[in-house]
Structure formats: structure tokens, C-alpha cells
Amino acid sequence: MSEKAFAVLGLFDDADALMAAIPKVREKVSSPVEAYTPYAIHGIEEALGLRRSPLAGMVMVMGFIGAVTALFFQWWMSAVDYPIITGGKAPFSWQAFVPIMFEVTVLFATFTAGLGMLLLLNKLPYFGHPVLHSKAIEGITRDKFALSVEASEGAVDVETARAALLSAGASSVEALPLPATGPSLTAQFILRSILGVVVACGISGLAMYWAIKLFPVLPPMVHMEDQPRLDPQRADDFFRDGHGMQQPVEGTVARGYLPLGVASQDEAAVLVNPLPRTAEVLEKGRAGYTNHCVVCHGPLGNGVPTLTKAYNAKPANLVSQQFRDYPDGKIYWAIVKGKNAMPSYAYDLSEEERWAVVHYVRALQRAQSALPGDLAGAAAGAASGAATKEGGAR
């Protein structure tokens, strides 16, 4: 009766010696032969007669799934659930999806490769493996290569294995005793634990969801949504007509929208510009003019627009004699009510801004037909340009 062991380890000094020894050892022993090396050696699976690892196929499939998942998610979010046109692109623009698809493909593939290799195929972590307690382990993790004749079931006959390893060129041989107990923290145990946690989370989450949905005893979160108030655009039984929002009382005047009190542009001639001709007012008028008027009437007010021919309109030449003869009120009327193709600017300019623009238009008119006396004022100082305009406004 010869000695029995869990495994018999033979140490080799380099990878070539190990590779050469594998067929010789496999020929002589019937137990499975395993190799422990500090780094991966190409072709060792074929030599050991291991089955082809399914990892490559798994990575391929998961990579495809990653690509399809990313494509589906982006299609659903960008084109179905919440389509927003960005930069003039179609909601489903595959070009924009490619980087994400690439990333998710890599993510799925690498996680499958890493975790699949460690947990599924190598069944790690496996803390109780007897080779970890061998004397040879130091060398195996550094610069030695080990062949191990291992027991799949039962035990290995030490003498046969030792003879096989030594004749194949092993520099030293070590027999490992049978472990007293099986390893406790196996991959199977860990996987089952993780699975258990996931299932428990799933069940409790679903239970919570349906409990709240079916038995609405207490609303789970009431921020400030529920208030006793009238909401605009909503039905409400507070008023008799059932509307939350009511029409204003007949004759109501909105702030800043006092009626003009005149019925036509000719009648508007009586209106008087309430604003003084100060530098601030002209500055305000200039701002209003450049924001709203300049696109059609042009920076000089001469009807040569900055917006070229887009609307095929003929904007008025404000500095012509016709408009220089206009009273302030008629210009004001045109701003409020619009004229010909010009729309109303009542909603863009407040009452004060409109009158300021009127002042500024006057300044433009004077700038295009200055009097000889204006030059002296201009020479008096460029900084007081606004004051010059003010002086020559009418």
C-alpha cells in the first residue's frame, strides 16, 4: 500500500522544460495533470488536454449584447421617449450613438472577460487550495514552473507520480497532503450569496411598489404639490363656471399698457414726448433702436437694412424730409401700432423706451442733415457727443 496525497508537485526551471515534460507525465499517470506558472504560456491548454475555454465566445456574445443595448437605449431615449432636436440633427442619428455603443461594448466585453474568467471559469476565490500551502508556492509565483498530478476524486498515488515527474525532468518533487476539510469560501458560495441578495432586493422592491400602488393609505412623498390654491389653466369648482382662472373685469388696464386715447396716426400728432432730451434718454433710445429697429431701418435710419433683402420689404427712410416733418406723436404711433409691413413693437418696448426711441430717431435725422453750427459743438469734445445730438435734435 503506497502513500496517498491530494497532489504531487514537480518543479521545473523554465517554461520550455515544463512544456516538454507535460506529455511525458501525462503518458505515465492516469490522474489529471495541472500546471502552475508565474505567467500565461501559449499552447499549454492543448498540451494539458484542457477543453477550449468558452471565454472568447462569451466575450463576443456579451460585446454584441453591449452594442445592441447601447443602440437600443439611445434610440429609445433620443428618438422615442424624449425626442429633442439638437444641432439640427435627426432624433435617430447613429453617428452620435457610435461612441457610446463602442464604450458599452467594451464595458460588457471586459467585465465578461474579467469576471467570467475569475468567477465562472476559474471558480475563484478558492482560499483553501492545498497548493497555496505548499513549499513550492513561493517559486511558482516568482520564477518556477510546477506540474501537479492532482486527484480529481480520491487521492494520487505518490510513488507513481513522483517517478513520472522526476523522469520528465523535475528538479524537485513535493507531495501535498489531503486537505482536512473542503474549502469554505468557494466561488459557488459567493455566487449564491450574491444571487440571494439580488433576488431579495428584487422581491422586496417589487413588493414595496405594489403595496404603495394598491393600498394608497399614505402618499409616500408629499412635497409642496398638494396645496389649497387655484392653479391657472386648471379646472376648479371655486368659481361658478368651473375655471380656476377668470377673465379680467371689463375695462381692466394692464400696467404699462395705458390706451393712447387717439384713434389714428394723424390724431396721434397731438401726443407730446414726455421725456427730456438727456444723454441717458438718448442712450436708452439708442439701445431700443439697435435691438429692434436697426435690422430694417439700418444703423443710420436711412432704410438700408442690415438684414439684407430677407423679407423683400422697403423699410421707410426715417431721415427723409417726410419723416423729419413728422411730429413725435406720429412716430410714436407707428412704433405702437405698426405701419404697412412693420408690426407693432408695443410688446418689445415699454412706453418709456418707445419715447426714448423717438428721441433717438430725431437725433439720427439731425445727424444726416447737420447745420453749420453743429460742427463747433462736435469740435468742443468727442466725449460730449451725446450732448451734441441733444442740442441738435429738433
Add this chain to the structure above:
Amino acid sequence: MSDARKSSGPVLWVTLLLGLLGVGASYALAGAERFWANWILWFVYLLTISLGALFIVALEHLVGARWSVVLRRVPERLSTMLLMLVPVALVALGAVLVIYPGARPEAAQNKILAGKAFWLSFPFFSSRTVLFLVLWLIGLAVLVRGSLKQDESKDPAFNVRARRFAPLFMAFFAFGVTMVAFDWISGLEPEWYSDIFGVYLFAGSFLSGLAATALAIVYLQRRGRLQGVKRDHLYNVGGFMFAFTVFWSYIAFAQYMLMWYGDMPEEIFWYQERIQGPWLALVGLIVLLNFIIPFFALIPRDVKGDTGRLRWVAGLMLAGHLLDLYWLIFPSLGKGVLLSWPELSFALFFGSAALLWVRRAMEVGQDMPVGDPFLQEGLEFRL
């Protein structure tokens, strides 16, 4: 079988002459623009292949690779095509004043081109090309001629010299390939610019250099030469092809996606010319040949070292690179897809010339760098 192969020499000479006739006729009958576009296509195609091969040689010296010493003579021989390309390049300079708008007198009226006038002008354009040709020829002399001499002298000093020279060559190479991309290709539409375009051409250059190397290895192996080259060596070549097919598509897509996203008129017009009508089908074919087929064909571990697989994948890659350059150059003419007897003649002429040259080059020196002290280590290489 080998007799049949040997008799392909006269056939190549016949096709060369037929092609030459067609090339001459196309200048007279098909117009100068079309002639020059074809000339540029084949000049850049063969140039990128031979530069890619020279890059492989320099890369080995730069990183001190040992496994590839066994195979180094193959890209060295391929890179001698640069010598054949010197007259081709000098003739190509005749195209500059015909189809390169930046060098033509009308450029002065174009505000954008007037700003680039000095760079695009004929004197500077041609002197850049000549300068880089000289620099590449210096690279060829140091790396390839030195290696051939080492066969006899067995002097290890060559390895030291080559290792010191390789980084310098990388600079010549990088600037030179960028010059080829910017001047000879995007110079056809000088209003367009893309910073990454040089890298794009480099990707195609390295890929086609690798593919040509793989084909030449298979060619030599089928004749019983390159004894000692194992599956492990080929596996690395296949791995490189696999990696750089991904690199090529990455760069190509990066350039496209940024321009597509930005949609700036000064950039996007270049793509609009190239994805309309039949050009779009060509894009599909290029992506298929340069990326999709090689990618999936080279994924499995076992086939990366398989000569049969490498041969057809490399063939597809070389065809893909040619179509890629065609797609870069011909839309600039604005005459649609031109594919008729002039293009066929150019393919016959330059294809036969290149094959004849490579057949000759494959007999230069020993099949392996026998004087290299690392050859033994390369032979013993195992994955």
C-alpha cells in the same frame, strides 16, 4: 506549379507595356486632370505601402523587438520600392500646377487660398516633396542598406546605429506622411482642413505596409523559403493587422464624427462630396474591406497565424487602401465616379511595375538578416 509561377514574369511585362500604352493614351484622350488624378492615386498608394514597410523596419529598431528580426528582410525589401517611386514623384510634380488649386494663378482671387498662398505655391510644395523624399532615402540607406551590408560583415555596430537612427527616422516619417496627406491629398481641395488627416493616412499606410509584408511572407513561404518562421511569428503579424484595422476605423470615424457634429460649411462640404450617390456605396465597400471583414476574420485566436487567412485578409486590406485613396482623391475633380479604361491602364501599369519590382526585390540579399546578432533569439521566439 513553380514553372507556372515563373512564367508570370513575361505576363507582367506585357501588362506593364499595355498599361503604359493606356497611360499615354489617357493623357491625350481622357484629359490632363484625369491623368494626373490617376497618377497621384498610384503614387500615393505605392508610396504609403513602401513607407509603411519602412516604418515597420524602423519600429523594430526603435523598440528593440527580437521576434521580428526573422521577418525584417521582408519589409526591408518592400521598402526599396521608394527607389522606384523617386521618378514617379518627380513626374507627379507636373500635376501641381494642373489640379492643385492652391498653386494655380486663380488662387490669388480666392481669399482663403490667398492666405495660404506661400505654403501652397509650387516652389514650396515641390521643395517639401523633394526634401522628404531625400529624408526617406536617407532612412532607406541607413536602415535597409546597412542591414543588407550586415549580411556580409556581421558587424553588430549596425544594430546600435539603427537603434540611434530610428527615433530620428520616426520624425521624418511622421512629418513626411502628414506632408503627403496635407499636400498631395487634401491639397486637392485646399479650403478644407482636418488636423487628424495625417494620422488617417498614417493608419492606412501602416496597415497596407503590414498587409504587403504579410502577403510577401506568404509568397516566400509557399516557395519553401523563410524556413524557421513559425506560426508564432505570423501570429504577431496577424495581431498587428487586427489591431491597426481597428486603429484605422477609429481615426476615420473620429474625423467624420467631429465634422458631422460640427456641420461647419468649411468642413462638411468635403464629406458631402464624398457621401453622395455612388460614393456612398464606395464608403460602404471601403469600411467593409478595411474594417469589418478583417476585424471579424482576425478575431479568433487560431487564425491569426494561419497563412491562408492572412493572405486573403491582407489582399482585401490592400484593395481597401487603394479604394480609400481613390475615394479621397477622385471626388475632388467633381466629375463623379471615373472608372474606365484610363483607370484600368494605370492599375495595369503601376500594378505590374510594383509586382515586377517586388519580385526582384525579394531576391535581394539573404531571406533573413543573417548578420544580425539577435536573429537566433528571433528564431527561438515563442508566444
